[in-house]
Amino acid sequence: GQNIDQPTEMTATEGAIVQINCTYQTSGFNGLFWYQQHAGEAPTFLSYNVLDGLEEKGRFSSFLSRSKGYSYLLLKELQMKDSASYLCALLDDYKLSFGAGTTVTVRA
Amino acid sequence: DTGVSQDPRHKITKRGQNVTFRCDPISEHNRLYWYRQTLGQGPEFLTYFQNEAQLEKSRLLSDRFSAERPKGSFSTLEIQRTEQGDSAMYLCASSLDTTSEQYFGPGTRLTVT
Numbered sequence: 001g002q003n004i005d006q007p008t009e010m011t012a013t014e015g016a017i018v019q020i021n022c023t024y025q026t027s028g029f030n031g032l033f034w035y036q037q038h039a040g041e042a043p044t045f046l047s048y049n050v051l052d053g054l055e056e057k058g059r060f061s062s063f064l065s066r067s068k069g070y071s072y073l074l075l076k077e078l079q080m081k082d083s084a085s086y087l088c089a090l091l092d093d094y095k096l097s098f099g100a101g102t103t104v105t106v107r108a
Numbered sequence: 109d110t111g112v113s114q115d116p117r118h119k120i121t122k123r124g125q126n127v128t129f130r131c132d133p134i135s136e137h138n139r140l141y142w143y144r145q146t147l148g149q150g151p152e153f154l155t156y157f158q159n160e161a162q163l164e165k166s167r168l169l170s171d172r173f174s175a176e177r178p179k180g181s182f183s184t185l186e187i188q189r190t191e192q193g194d195s196a197m198y199l200c201a202s203s204l205d206t207t208s209e210q211y212f213g214p215g216t217r218l219t220v221t
Contacts, residue, residue, distance in 0.1 A: 030207055045211070048209060096143075100149050101148075
């Protein structure tokens with residue numbers, strides 16, 4: 001198994017920054033994805049890391065360190081609409097293996 | 109194209125009944141995936157199609173589950189003799205190739221009573 005671990009819940013204030021960590025134990029994978037999922041809706045793609053380093057997409061950035069088995073998703077300038085579950089997933093050939101997700105609550 | 113669509117969005121059935129779900133992927137995507145998601149968990153991989161060929165079926169899928177993609181376009185997932193443990197959200201996704209992002213449909217929420 002890949003043992004993907006994420007914190008269960010995080011709370012932050014509107015306008016702040018939140019960092020969601022994801023750790024995993026696996027021997028190899030093609031890349032690491034981050035998805036956002038609002039309650040009752042489908043996961044939507046946020047970011048994808050293949051190589052080590054930082055990928056920036058607007059208010060969202062994702063970082064990967066393969067040697068440390070670690071990734072994080074950084075959400076800046078938080079907005080109320082960012083309240084959702086954030087899923088870390090490893091791509092192995094064609095299969096995505098997901099963590100349980102981190103529920104982020106943004107408070108005014 | 110409006111993305112991946114799934115039908116129905118909700119299904120309530122009695123234990124022992126058969127149910128069938130449909131997924132229409134993004135038209136130019138020849139890879140199609142089915143996942144299952146239960147409350148508080150991430151999606152779990154069920155099966156994968158490349159065009160009409162089913163290339164992998166997870167051990168999570170018992171013999172009561174069958175999936176098809178007859179013409180390499182839409183796909184169906186059938187569950188026979190449903191059990192209460194089958195209650196979950198069934199998600200379909202598609203992608204252009206195996207390393208591209210997978211686009212998810214809205215899911216079919218199954219409740220077995």
